[in-house]
Amino acid sequence: MPERKDRASTDLRPVAITCGFISHAEGSALIQCGNTRVVCTASVEEKTPPFLRGSGRGWVTSEYGMLPRATATRTIREVSKGHPSGRTHEIQRLIGRSLRAVVDMPALGERTIWIDCDVIEADGGTRTASITGSFVAMALAVDRLLKNRVISTPPLLDFIGAVSVGIVDGEPRCDLDYEEDSSAQVDMNVVMTGRELFVEVQGTAEVKPFSREELHLLLELGRAGVRRLIQKQQAALTEHLGSYSGLFASDSTSKVAAASRHS
Numbered sequence: 001m002p003e004r005k006d007r008a009s010t011d012l013r014p015v016a017i018t019c020g021f022i023s024h025a026e027g028s029a030l031i032q033c034g035n036t037r038v039v040c041t042a043s044v045e046e047k048t049p050p051f052l053r054g055s056g057r058g059w060v061t062s063e064y065g066m067l068p069r070a071t072a073t074r075t076i077r078e079v080s081k082g083h084p085s086g087r088t089h090e091i092q093r094l095i096g097r098s099l100r101a102v103v104d105m106p107a108l109g110e111r112t113i114w115i116d117c118d119v120i121e122a123d124g125g126t127r128t129a130s131i132t133g134s135f136v137a138m139a140l141a142v143d144r145l146l147k148n149r150v151i152s153t154p155p156l157l158d159f160i161g162a163v164s165v166g167i168v169d170g171e172p173r174c175d176l177d178y179e180e181d182s183s184a185q186v187d188m189n190v191v192m193t194g195r196e197l198f199v200e201v202q203g204t205a206e207v208k209p210f211s212r213e214e215l216h217l218l219l220e221l222g223r224a225g226v227r228r229l230i231q232k233q234q235a236a237l238t239e240h241l242g243s244y245s246g247l248f249a250s251d252s253t254s255k256v257a258a259a260s261r262h263s
Contacts, residue, residue, distance in 0.1 A: 009173045012163070012225055015232050017136055019240035027140030029236070031133030034177055035123035040133035042141035043114040044150075058108025058155070060138070062095040062115035064088055064130060070122040091127045094200065098131045098160055098191045099138055101199045104249055107155035113141055124178040128162035128189055132229050135160050136236055142247050156248045159194035159233055163225035165218045167210065174221045186210045190222025194230050 007013070013034030022028035027042035048059045065088065068074045078084045084092075095115060103113075115138060117130035138156075145151045164176045166184035173180060181187060188203035203210075203218070210218075237244040 009171055010221060010224065012175045012228055013177065015229065017133065017232055017236040019136060019140060019236050025137070025141075026144050027137040027142070029133045029136040029140070031129050031136070033125055033129045033132075033175065035121060036125055036129050036177075037119070037121040038126060038129045038133050039118045039120060040130060040137040041116045041118075042134070042137040043116070044141055044145065045112045045114055046110075048110050048112050052110065054110075056110060057105040058103070058110060059105065059112045060096060060099045060103055060108075060115065061112060062092050062099070062117060062130075062134065064091045064095060064117045064119075064127075066119040066122060066126070070119045091130070094127060094189075094191075094202075095130055095134055098162065098199050099134060102135070102156060102158045102160045102193060103138075104153075104155045104157055107151065107153040107249065109151055111150075113138055122178070124176050124181045125164045128164050128191075131160065131162040131191060132233065136233050139233075139237055139244065139247055140240070143241060146246065154247050154249050158197075158248075159230045160191065160199065161194075161226040161229035161233065162189060162191040163222055163229060164189050165221045165225065167214060167218070172214065172217045172221055174225045186214065186218065188218050188222070190219065190226060192223060192226040196223055196227070 016032045018030040020028060021030040021039060022041050025041040026044045029040050031038050031040060052059055066075060068077055078088060095117060099115060115134045117134060119126045142156055165174050165188050166176050167186040168180045168184045176184060185207040186205055191200040192198055
């Protein structure tokens, strides 16, 4: 495992976030976590699903896919099969839930932000990278809505990021690559906000049950990993926009700033 050999069990893989990667989208970002690379775009649609019409509330939803050669062998495009796989459905719903947790839907108004995550290279952690990169894309789309005066109230409530953790060869590790993930005794995904509130924890014993102590260690690894990923998000948005504080609801701005200082 050459990547892990060069980093501690608590370390993330090298992370890079490039804002504005797709020029046509209202918001976009390329996120790279080690050898995993995902293009995330945010598109604004001036309507909502039928169940929200007339409610004054917006919506955030997502689609996820992998290019045929994102992996070591070619994967048939799901459009050729006529339907997305169960895995794709699960990941799409996870991304949407995660982002909706940090958006004030009434402030967004009756419009939808569509998040598209396209994996161009996969080496483990594609769903967690998608969540982390998608938040940046969504923040850039919100910035455009505010600057164009489509909305007047900042709708973001907090940052959100996600990371994989697990137990490999008896050792708790952060940010698993594919080789580690495929041999892990425990595999877990942790989704957290900038204020360190959990949005989702997906944990599975792949070989044998794990203890409460091991669960605590993994959650602490996840918490520290997400904190560092949010630092990367903040740095990318600051470089691209100059400041990101205007994207957040007024009662959240001070808390977001405090979380940034804490991290």
